[in-house]
Amino acid sequence: MKEGPDIVRIAALIGDPARANMLLALMGGTALTATELAHEAGITKQTASAHLGKLESGGLLRQRKQGRHRYFALADDDVAAVLEALLGFAATQGQLRTRPGPRDAAMRKARVCYHHLAGEMGIRLYTSLVSSGYLALTADGIEPTEEGRRFLVAFGVDMAELGRKKAPLCRECLDWSERRSHLGGSVGRALLQRFQDLGWARQVAQSRAVLFSPSGEAAFRKTFPVD
Amino acid sequence: MKEGPDIVRIAALIGDPARANMLLALMGGTALTATELAHEAGITKQTASAHLGKLESGGLLRQRKQGRHRYFALADDDVAAVLEALLGFAATQGQLRTRPGPRDAAMRKARVCYHHLAGEMGIRLYTSLVSSGYLALTADGIEPTEEGRRFLVAFGVDMAELGRKKAPLCRECLDWSERRSHLGGSVGRALLQRFQDLGWARQVAQSRAVLFSPSGEAAFRKTFPVD
DNA sequence: AACATGGTTCGATCCTGATCGAACCATAAG
DNA sequence: CTTATGGTTCGATCAGGATCGAACCATGTT
Incomplete structure (x- = not known):
């Protein structure tokens, strides 16, 4: 109309x-x-x-x-973004469909948001990268800085490969459980993949939850410190 | 379920x-x-x-x-954010409900997105502030830098007043016509208000379109340059 | 007091769309 | 070829919800 x-x-x-x-x-x-x-x-x-x-x-x-x-x-990633936006708003309404249980706790700690990491751990990753000066705001959106690129390459992310694709490198994604932004985009996706390859974490079957091994979580916390 | x-x-x-x-x-x-x-x-x-x-x-x-x-x-602003997210995705589908007309052109150039400026002019505002170093990424999200705060105060924004409220100062908002982020939050809101107070722009009745006067647009372009 | 206008409530209608049973096609495994 | 499994199509059913007419309440105007 x-x-x-x-x-x-x-x-x-x-x-x-x-x-x-x-x-x-x-x-x-x-x-x-x-x-x-x-x-x-x-x-x-x-x-x-x-x-x-x-x-x-x-x-x-x-x-x-x-x-x-x-x-x-x-x-598309766009679809996931829309769904997360709706999840985020619905969460503010406090209209949970089920009581938060143990599975819910795992989801809040770490879950996969389409292909990148969300939840408490996702927020930690994002804030750590930002406060380390590895991510910065540009006219084109959020981008890795020079130091950030070096760090990512050293961590095992194939930045050259990511650069060839037209998908945005970084992307803010509103986290419905934490009400903060976390890192999406191809870099976010590559990082989650890397965590799995390193054996730090694995995705729980039939669920969005991501489970970190004790040693994996320790390594994660060491690699991505938060003041 | x-x-x-x-x-x-x-x-x-x-x-x-x-x-x-x-x-x-x-x-x-x-x-x-x-x-x-x-x-x-x-x-x-x-x-x-x-x-x-x-x-x-x-x-x-x-x-x-x-x-x-x-x-x-x-x-809430959150509701507007959800709607914009949906608008953004729907726009990528190319499913416009009506043919783009002159009124649509005005909307694409400048419109109000709840209470802040969106469209071409909104994008210009955002990119100008970013490339001038007035906005930067922090662990808490996007925030004005020190220079940014000084600039905003000089432009007539009561930053002290805004700081007292708990609403976020800056907020990225995905623009459905430009597919880029523009500036929301209380600063975005205050800037649009300032434009209107200065007589640079006024909101078209019964529409989301915002109309800049010729002199207003010139002043806007001078104040918010883009390389 | 009489009247007009903004909004709500109630009841009835009507239509879209979700759902499933049954039959049918497609691909793989034996 | 026969059998099992994944998936679609068709038809019928059924419920929820959008819609409006009519009556009613609330607040303002003359």
């Missing part, structure tokens, strides 16, 4: 319990098959199929068929 | 055409009465009343009764 982009379409797509559950399940970053998503949302395959079709044509999901399976993933 | 904040409730509230139109109308920052909103959404007073009730109990709107009128406004 009025001017501007069609926000209703998007919001309505997210505003259905079944679809929202699917989307949240995909926030973990791993692609899931249609039946897995159906189970996740607690509905039958048929309805799931219909929902997935709508989500895909709405531009929220990307689909890849592999053999007789159909793997779904979020279409 | 699953863990996390209740995102469905919020999304479903936004995912109705009538309600979305009301919310977008309120993005202008000026509070509107129930009947004005009803007219804006193209529905009768009764249905508007029902919608407004839901939006309020959903935490998206704030209500203030004044005489026999009932003025509605967005509950």
